[in-house]
Amino acid sequence: MTACAHPFAAPLKTFSRAASAVVVLIGCLVRVVSVWLLTLAATIACTSGFSHAAAATSELTELSLEELMNVEVTSVSKKTERLSDAAASVYVITREDIRRSGYTSIPEILRMAPNLQVARVNSNQYAITARGFNSTTIANKLLVLIDGRSVYTPLFSGVFWDVQDTLIEDIERIEVISGPGGTLWGSNAVNGVINIITRHSRDTTGALVSLGAGTEELGAGVRYGAKLGENATLRVYGKGFNRDNTVRGNGTNVEDAWKKGQVGFRTDWGRGSDALTFQGDGYTGTIDQVSDDSSISGANLLARWNRTLQDGSALQVQAYFDRTRRIVPGTFGELLDTYDIEAQHRFQWGASHEIVWGGGYRLMHDAVTNSAVLAFLPNVKVLRLANGFVQDSIALRERLNLTLGVKLESNSYTGLEVQPNARLAWKFRDDALLWSAVSRAVRTPSRLDRDLFAPGTPPFTTLAGGPDFKSEKLIAFEIGYRAQPAPHASLSISTFYNVYDDLRSVEPVPGGGPVLANKMEGHTYGVETWGSYHVLDWWRLSAGYNYLKENLGFKADSGDTNIAAAGNDPAHQFSARSTMNLPHNLEWDAALRVIGALGSPDVPKYVTLDTRLGWTIWKGLEISLIGYNLLDHDHPESGAAATRSELARAFYARIVWVY
Amino acid sequence: MGLLMAVLGRYQCVCLCLLLALWVAVSGGLVARAESPAPTMHQVQAAFLFNFAKFVTWPDDAFQRSENSLIIGVLGEDPFGAVLEETIRDKTVMGKKLAVKRFVRIQDAVNSHILFLSSSEESHLPQILKWLERATVLTVSDMEEFAERGGMVAFTVEDQKVRFNVNVGAVERVGLKMGSQLLKLAKIVGDKPRMGN
Numbered sequence: 005m006t007a008c009a010h011p012f013a014a015p016l017k018t019f020s021r022a023a024s025a026v027v028v029l030i031g032c033l034v035r036v037v038s039v040w041l042l043t044l045a046a047t048i049a050c051t052s053g054f055s056h057a058a059a060a061t062s063e064l065t066e067l068s069l070e071e072l073m074n075v076e077v078t079s080v081s082k083k084t085e086r087l088s089d090a091a092a093s094v095y096v097i098t099r100e101d102i103r104r105s106g107y108t109s110i111p112e113i114l115r116m117a118p119n120l121q122v123a124r125v126n127s128n129q130y131a132i133t134a135r136g137f138n139s140t141t142i143a144n145k146l147l148v149l150i151d152g153r154s155v156y157t158p159l160f161s162g163v164f165w166d167v168q169d170t171l172i173e174d175i176e177r178i179e180v181i182s183g184p185g186g187t188l189w190g191s192n193a194v195n196g197v198i199n200i201i202t203r204h205s206r207d208t209t210g211a212l213v214s215l216g217a218g219t220e221e222l223g224a225g226v227r228y229g230a231k232l233g234e235n236a237t238l239r240v241y242g243k244g245f246n247r248d249n250t251v252r253g254n255g256t257n258v259e260d261a262w263k264k265g266q267v268g269f270r271t272d273w274g275r276g277s278d279a280l281t282f283q284g285d286g287y288t289g290t291i292d293q294v295s296d297d298s299s300i301s302g303a304n305l306l307a308r309w310n311r312t313l314q315d316g317s318a319l320q321v322q323a324y325f326d327r328t329r330r331i332v333p334g335t336f337g338e339l340l341d342t343y344d345i346e347a348q349h350r351f352q353w354g355a356s357h358e359i360v361w362g363g364g365y366r367l368m369h370d371a372v373t374n375s376a377v378l379a380f381l382p383n384v385k386v387l388r389l390a391n392g393f394v395q396d397s398i399a400l401r402e403r404l405n406l407t408l409g410v411k412l413e414s415n416s417y418t419g420l421e422v423q424p425n426a427r428l429a430w431k432f433r434d435d436a437l438l439w440s441a442v443s444r445a446v447r448t449p450s451r452l453d454r455d456l457f458a459p460g461t462p463p464f465t466t467l468a469g470g471p472d473f474k475s476e477k478l479i480a481f482e483i484g485y486r487a488q489p490a491p492h493a494s495l496s497i498s499t500f501y502n503v504y505d506d507l508r509s510v511e512p513v514p515g516g517g518p519v520l521a522n523k524m525e526g527h528t529y530g531v532e533t534w535g536s537y538h539v540l541d542w543w544r545l546s547a548g549y550n551y552l553k554e555n556l557g558f559k560a561d562s563g564d565t566n567i568a569a570a571g572n573d574p575a576h577q578f579s580a581r582s583t584m585n586l587p588h589n590l591e592w593d594a595a596l597r598v599i600g601a602l603g604s605p606d607v608p609k610y611v612t613l614d615t616r617l618g619w620t621i622w623k624g625l626e627i628s629l630i631g632y633n634l635l636d637h638d639h640p641e642s643g644a645a646a647t648r649s650e651l652a653r654a655f656y657a658r659i660v661w662v663y
Numbered sequence: 664m665g666l667l668m669a670v671l672g673r674y675q676c677v678c679l680c681l682l683l684a685l686w687v688a689v690s691g692g693l694v695a696r697a698e699s700p701a702p703t704m705h706q707v708q709a710a711f712l713f714n715f716a717k718f719v720t721w722p723d724d725a726f727q728r729s730e731n732s733l734i735i736g737v738l739g740e741d742p743f744g745a746v747l748e749e750t751i752r753d754k755t756v757m758g759k760k761l762a763v764k765r766f767v768r769i770q771d772a773v774n775s776h777i778l779f780l781s782s783s784e785e786s787h788l789p790q791i792l793k794w795l796e797r798a799t800v801l802t803v804s805d806m807e808e809f810a811e812r813g814g815m816v817a818f819t820v821e822d823q824k825v826r827f828n829v830n831v832g833a834v835e836r837v838g839l840k841m842g843s844q845l846l847k848l849a850k851i852v853g854d855k856p857r858m859g860n
Contacts, residue, residue, distance in 0.1 A: 064702060064710035065750055069848055072714065074824060075707050176786070207787055234770065274767040312765050315745050352744035355703065399703075402823075434820065 091407060091427035091439035092185070093484055093498035093532055095119050097178040099203075104583055104593045106616035106630035106656065108172060108216065108223055108245070110200065111165045115597065118534040118548025118579055119182035119498070120196070123599075123642040126649035127250050127260040128291050130165040131642055134182040134196030135500065136528050136552050137571035139642075145194035145447055145476075147185065151202055151283065153306055153324050156192050158368050158387050159338060159380075161450035167287065167300050167328060168200075169266055171225050171241040173212055173660070176203040182532060183500060184445035184480050187409040187425045188360070188395060194445045194478050195502075202283075205229055205237040205272045211663045218630075218656030220248040236273040242266070249292065250649035251638065258649050264289030264300070277312040295334050302328035317351030320362075336380070337373035342366065356399040360409075363392040370451060379460040380451055381469075387416045387451075403431040417449040418475050436487035443482075446475040453508060453520055463517065467510070470520035477505045492538035501529045507556070509564040523564060526556030542585040550577040572607070572642070574600035591618040605644035611635055624662045631655050705743050707825045708779075708805070708818055709750040715777055715801060715816065716756045718842035719834075725799040728774050732760040736775030736800075738791070740783035741765055769794045780804040780814070788812060799837050811855040815839075828852045 064072065095117045107113045111130040115122045121138050123131045133143040144161035147154065148168065156163050178200050185193040208229040216223040222245060229239035242265070249261035268285035286303040306324035313319065323345040331337040348362030366389040372380040395409030410424040425443035432438060453473040458466040484498035506522035513519050534548035552573055558564050578598040585591055594615040601609040613635050618628040631654070633639065638650035716733055726733070733756055737743065751761040766772040769791045778800045784791060785806050792813045795802060802815045809817035810830040817828040829849040834841050 064706055065713050065754065067710065069714055069718075069844060072707065072710055073826070073848060075702060204787075206790075235768065276771060277765050277767060279767045310767075312741060312767070315748075317744075318740070 089405075089429065089431065089437060091405070091429035091437075091441055091484075093119055093182045093482065093496070093500075095180045095182075095496075095534065097180065099176055102172060102175055102178075104591060104616065104618070105595065106593070106614065106618075106628060106658070108221065108656070110168055110170075110172075110178075113172070113175075113178065114180070114198065115579075116581070116595070117178070117180040118550060118577075119532045120180055120198075121550075121573060121577060124649075124651055125642045126258060127247050128166040128262045129260075132163070132165065133571070133573075134180075135502065135530060136554050136573045137195065138573050139571050142569065142571045144450065145192070145478075146196050146198065147189055147191070147193035148198045148200070149189070150200045151306060152308065152322055153304060153326060154192075154342075154344070154366075155326075157328075157340065158370060158450055159340070159372075160452040161192055161447060164300075164328070164330065166262070166264075166289070166291070167302055167330075169243075169264070169287065170200075170202055170268065170285065171212075171227055171243050173214065173225070174202050174208060174227065174239070174241065174270075176201045176207075182498065183441070183482050184423075184425065184443040184478060187393060187411045187423055187443070191389060191391070191413055191415070192447060194447045194476070202270065205239045205270045208239045209237060212660070214658065214660040216656055216658035218654060220632075220652065220654040221656060222246045223658075232271065232273075235275050236271060238269065238271040240267070240269045242268075250651060252648070253640070253645060253650055259292045259294050260649065262289060262291040279310040281308040281310075282306070293333065298330070298332045300328075300330050302326070315351070317349065319347070319349050321345075321347045331373070335375055335377055339371045341369040343368075358397040359394065360397075361392075361394040363390070365390045372451075374460050376460045378456060378458040380455045381457055382455070385416075385451065385455065388414075389416075390414045405429040405431075413448075415448045417454055417473075421446045421448060421475055433487075435489075437485070439482075439484045439486070441480070441482045443478075443480050445478045445480065447478075448475045449473045456520075458517075465517040468517055468519045470511075470522070473508075473520055474506055474522050476507050476522065479503045490537075493535065494537075495533075495535040497531065497533045499529070499531050501527065503527045504556070507570065509558060509562050510566065510569065512563045521562075523559045523562035524556060524567075524570060525559055526554070528552065528554045528556075544583045545580070547580040548578070551575065552577075568604035572602045572604060574602060574609075576600035589620040591620075592616070593618070599641070602642070605648075607640055607642060607648075610639040610641070612639065626660045628658045628660075629655070630658065703746075704820065704825060706746050706750075709743055709746045711818070711825060711827065712747070712777055712779065712803065713750055713754065713761070715803065715845070716761060718845045719777075719801055720840040720842070721776055721799055722838050725776060726759065729762075729776070731758075732762045734762050734764055734775045734777075736772045736778040737763070737765045737781060738769060738772050738778055738784055739767070739781030742781060743779075773798045773800065775800050777801045777803060780806065780809075782806050788814075795837075797837060799839060801834070801839055808855070810852045813854060816849075817852075826850065830854065 097113060097116050101116055102113055105113060105116060111122060111132060114120050114132060119134055121133050123138060125131055131138045131143050133146055137143060137145055146156065146163065148156055148163050150168065150170065155168050178198065181197040183196060185197040189197045208227065209231060210229055212227040214225045225241065225243035227239055227241035229237065232238050244265040246263040247261060250258045252258060264287060266285060266287035270281065270283035273280040284303065284305040288301040291298040291300065304324060304326040306322065308320065308322040311319045326342040329339045344364065344366040346362065346364030348360060350358070350360045353359050368387040370387060371384045374380060374383055391411055391413040393409065393411035395407060397405060397407045400406050407427040410422065412420060412422055414420045423445050425441060427439065427441040429437060429439045454469045454471065456467065456469045457464045481501045482498060486496045488494050504527065505525045507524035509521050509523040510518045511521045511523060530550065530552040532550050534546065536544060536546035538544050552575055554573065556567055556570050577600060580596045583593045594613060596613050598611045599609065601607060612633050614632045615634065616628055616630045618626060620626045633651055633653045638652040640648045640650050642648065712735055716735065735747065735751065747763045751763060754761050764775065772778055773795065780791060780802060782805065788806065804814055805818040810828040813833060815830055815833045819826045819828060827849050829841065829846065830852055832853060
């Protein structure tokens with residue numbers, strides 16, 4: 005039905021726009037690359053590079069042990085860069101953190117990252133973002149990866165959190181990076197990247213059974229892992245849950261209860277310098293609606309091959325297929341197939357350069373079933389995404405590391421996009437790091453921005469996608485500091501200043517419905533800080549605080565006035581956590597959250613406490629009792645008063661047996 | 664409109680380039696002032712590994728399966744790059760050639776004589792050490808408290824100098840002998856008592 009709106013103009017326009025964009029961007033590209041090459045040349049000239057390193061290496065073996073003990077060294081490990089050395093705002097949620105949180109879903113677990121804003125909308129929906137712009141459909145500036153598989157949807161560039169799951173016990177860690185990460189991580193990493201990494205199957209041999217029941221939820225999970233001969237291991241898992249509906253402020257029930265079942269496997273094989281991973285998941289579920297229930301289902305398969313070459317360089321090739329299907333009767337249905345292949349190569353060049361380069365190609369076949377309420381036109385669309393990137397991490401001098409990188413990405417809507425970044429890390433003490441970064445990132449158009457029309461048939465008096473909708477752009481400036489001020493304490497402070505341009509606006513059209521365009525702009529700034537302290541051997545305290553200031557507005561030629569559409573974010577957010585190991589194999593954990601008020605729609609500030617009491621009865625058998633939202637009977641976290649859900653105080657009991 | 668778009672895009676790119684150039688100028692200055700580069704930590708660690716080969720004694724049968732060469736293995740993500748090869752190039756110890764091998768799985772690494780455990784393997788260190796319980800392999804790593812956790816030689820850094828801790832009990836349990844040249848320079852540590860469960 006796009007055909008209805010613009011029978012022939014659209015393709016022509018797209019072509020000429022693409023062509024002019026390519027010309028402009030090639031110009032930019034030349035500049036960026038030439039600067040990069042210049043830097044490279046300068047640094048190579050300045051640090052004497054390869055030959056010197058080789059000479060130094062052979063000289064070192066001539067030294068006596070005593071002399072060797074007195075040699076001063078330059079930088080610490082570059083290759084296996086620890087996250088504590090990364091020039092970015094990174095928070096890691098560990099497996100132990102997850103176990104002790106008592107949370108049963110990935111979005112709840114993400115509440116532990118102080119650099120994220122998580123708001124539960126109702127029983128099955130979440131709004132999650134970093135550095136602002138939060139909402140279920142507006143939170144579109146985050147890249148989420150599960151074992152390297154991208155799970156944000158090209159439908160609206162956000163994430164359907166209700167289908168992102170795995171056996172919680174199999175998550176190794178979750179890396180949360182706030183700030184742009186597009187150069188290395190890929191598209192949509194504008195305000196942040198969430199990287200969910202599951203455990204190697206070698207680490208999950210044996211059986212696990214977990215059962216849980218509570219006031220709002222029932223859940224069960226099983227996993228079995230085994231060796232497959234000399235070189236390989238395998239695990240398979242299954243899980244299911246049933247989550248209760250929420251209520252409105254006036255006490256009436258919301259029809260949003262849901263249930264879901266999921267199975268999956270992971271197998272890892274390794275010999276010599278090769279490692280191969282093959283994994284997949286399949287799930288199906290239903291969500292209550294006032295009319296017919298919604299259904300969600302999907303499956304994915306991923307293969308990854310890693311080879312460490314004899315010179316120490318490393319090659320990775322990964323491919324996956326992902327299918328998701330969502331049917332919301334009365335609103336829309338979608339069947340999305342994603343095919344993705346990517347490769348990257350990492351190598352050391354001389355003594356001071358570590359280079360990562362690679363590329364990838366993704367094809368998405370998106371078929372939408374339209375309704376009377378809304379339509380995506382054309383209803384079937386094939387989206388292509390091709391990219392190439394290179395990043396050089398340069399040891400400028402002792403303890404000073406410069407990273408320069410650029411990603412070129414071509415998408416079906418706007419053609420080529422350039423995402424460069426420069427990062428500087430200065431490890432001025434062994435336990436303290438000062439870092440800074442400048443990056444450009446873009447959010448390329450989603451189907452919603454270009455192809456959405458409402459109502460489902462013309463005239464589209466409610467809303468129409470913008471035929472000229474272009475990428476939203478960000479230039480981000482960041483400075484951060486990370487340290488271990490005392491042996492049992494850690495601290496991180498990140499500050500950012502983000503300049504946005506071409507943000508989405510809704511432009512009134514005389515004699516027609518409003519159209520999506522790019523006439524919002526502005527800047528945001530803020531601070532993210534967190535720290536932890538081992539008060540005693542058995543007691544750890546951690547806390548985080550966020551401040552966010554958004555100054556957004558419309559361009560002079562815009563007719564939009566609804567700035568609230570940009571998202572709804574608290575200016576202040578505070579969290580604290582206590583984990584205690586008590587005698588008799590008891591653990592007591594508590595998490596406090598103070599979330600500032602939201603402006604529009606108005607959501608009051610709330611304070612909430614979750615706590616868990618865990619008891620290991622004997623080796624491998626653990627019982628835990630968990631309370632959520634303990635400080636009030638219920639509270640809302642998102643949405644307008646008349647239609648939003650309240651999240652009630654809840655209790656949950658769980659038993660986990662590992663054999 | 665298209666022109667405006669183009670100009671805006673160009674303007675932003677130019678800004679970015681200027682910024683990068685400024686950055687380069689600043690960092691370039693820093694580089695120019697840097698003196699001839701000191702060796703990296705991994706170059707010095709590699710030289711230490713070579714010295715371990717010289718001053719540790721393996722039982723004779725430890726060389727039967729390696730065609731009389733002494734194998735320095737790296738398990739997991741290799742932090743050395745080409746440095747290790749450069750270090751041992753054309754070197755022999757007690758008439759044995761030195762060779763570097765890299766491994767992904769511990770099962771393949773048990774015939775090494777010296778095995779460097781990369782920090783990428785930290786999450787399953789207990790399983791690795793269990794696998795090596797009876798193997799005549801000198802385990803070396805720069806993970807924190809490696810020697811206290813049952814490893815043999817742990818690299819540390821003090822005042823920008825590489826130091827090493829040795830867990831003598833762990834070395835002797837598998838029948839390796841460490842020369843006094845090494846022991847007198849090492850900090851001797853013991854197994855840390857296991858906590859709780």
